[in-house]
Amino acid sequence: MTAESIRLCIKRKDNPKNSRLLYLHHKGFNTIDCLQEYTKLEGNNNDSHYLGFTDRPEELAHLPRPPTFGQVLSMRGNALCASGHYRKLVVSKNHALLSLDKRDICSEERQCCAAWGCAVDGGGSFDDADAAGRRALQEIKTKRMKTNAKKRSEIFSDSSSRHWSGSRVMGIIKGSIGCSREVEQLRKVVEDQRLEIYRLKDQMTKSEPTTGPIGEGENWDRSCDTDSADSEQDCGYSLEDNQRMAERANAKLVARLERDDALRRLEGRSTQSKTRQEGGKSSDLSRAVCCSKSAGLENIDTFSLKPPLPPKV
Known part of the structure; x- marks a missing residue:
């Protein structure tokens, strides 16, 4: 480590004596020397040189030791x-x-x-x-x-609770069941729930109608009779509904025919008035034409060909 080698390491080469930092690390220096002229140094980035002063391995014990060192x-x-x-x-x-x-x-x-x-x-x-x-x-x-x-x-040592081994194992695992008293309480609760379910099932079966097998017992014959009567009554209701619908359809058809007849009458009256204004025998011709048009109709009204009455004031 000479003055020339140090000059090559400094950053400012114009005024080396005013340099505050020396980059001497990774240069391979064994000893530190020739730094007397550098009076304004603040650091040299060569902290690892302290290991060069150790003469015995026991001194490494004074180095800081992290808690995870060696794990x-x-x-x-x-x-x-x-x-x-x-x-x-x-x-x-x-x-x-x-x-x-x-x-x-x-x-x-x-x-x-x-x-x-x-x-x-x-x-x-x-x-x-x-x-x-x-x-x-x-x-x-x-x-x-x-x-x-x-x-x-x-x-599984307790033979009386062998049926409840699954719940007991889960209880031991979770820490919720620790003694036989809690197991007995759990057993009583489950038994009460089971009896309640059976009671509800009995009530449901009693509320439903009981019928015997096919062809046996009076209940079965009575149920068959009621079923046939219900079916006949349903059929009667459907026939009455169909009859009402047919009557309504006929009424609509009659109303439409009457409306068509009224329109034809109005057409005949308009043509009759026009022919009367023209004079001559046009009225007889219109009467004949109207009669020829309505020859195929039934229940012809005879007074429909009369001239219209004047409006009332």
């Missing part, structure tokens, strides 16, 4: 990952490790790796260590099965 480790790309039994070795040596290479470490894996590490440290081969790990895993499974069997026996 998460990622060694991807390291040559150690290619070696055999890498994960077992790392987990067995680091008891505080929680995640290795973005993969969590469970309690079962930790116990198996601990058994494997003890076998290796005791001077055994890797095969013996693998066998010890398998034995530890089998012990864990056996212990878990015994615990589950004990819990099941506690749940």
Whole structure:
């Protein structure tokens, strides 16, 4: 670290003595020297040089230690990952490790790796260590099965509440049912609800009419008679309705025919008045024409061809 090398690192080269910052990091300097002329320095961005003054590894204990230090480790790309039994070795040596290479470490894996590490440290081969790990895993499974069997026996031990095992299991899981007294209360409530349902069903069946099977009993014959009478009465009502509708249609037809006759009479009167004004024998001709037009009609009115009366004032 010389004056020339420092001059190359400063930012302002015109007046180096007034420089406040020196960018000396990542330059590979082993010692710091030749900085006597730089009296206005505020920082040199070389804080990592403090590690160069450590002579013993024990001094590293004074460095700040984060709370999660040593719990998460990622060694991807390291040559150690290619070696055999890498994960077992790392987990067995680091008891505080929680995640290795973005993969969590469970309690079962930790116990198996601990058994494997003890076998290796005791001077055994890797095969013996693998066998010890398998034995530890089998012990864990056996212990878990015994615990589950004990819990099941506690749940189904009461023979009187065997029918209510499902609700009791759910109650134990949720923490709502903790003693046999609550189970008895629940049983009474369910029994009362069941009796109430049966009572309502009986009332519904009593309110409905009871009829015997086909061809048996007086009730069945009486029901058949009432059904036939109802059907005949319905048919009578429908015939009367049809008759009324036919009468209404006939009345409408008669009214329309009368209206047409009135229109024809008016046409005849208008033609008769015109012919009378012209004089001559036009009145007789119009009478003949009107008679020829109405020759096919029935009930011809004879006074319809008379001249109209003058209006009243």
